[in-house]
Amino acid sequence: MIDIFGKGWYNMLLVLILKGATGMDVRVGDVLTMKKKHPCGACEFDVLRSGMDFKLKCRGCGHEVMLPRSKAEKNIRKITRPEADA
Numbered sequence: 001m002i003d004i005f006g007k008g009w010y011n012m013l014l015v016l017i018l019k020g021a022t023g024m025d026v027r028v029g030d031v032l033t034m035k036k037k038h039p040c041g042a043c044e045f046d047v048l049r050s051g052m053d054f055k056l057k058c059r060g061c062g063h064e065v066m067l068p069r070s071k072a073e074k075n076i077r078k079i080t081r082p083e084a085d086a
Ligand SMILES: [Zn+2]
Pocket: 038, 039, 040, 041, 042, 058, 059, 060, 061, 062, 063
């Protein structure tokens, strides 16, 4: 067989697939800016727990919510990481 694409292509494809499977890189301590505002008017949330579900705390009223990852990711506008080198 002739290796048309080479190993580099294959690795790149693998990375893309893995990225798609694991979703966005959201970590505890991150601040999420959501597309949809919380009823209190704030749209920024602290990440308390990350995994299959996110536990988020509203920065406006302090309310804590659990969201399935798939649902939360559709809602994320921006991820802010306070400590860039942590
Ligand atoms: Zn709120």
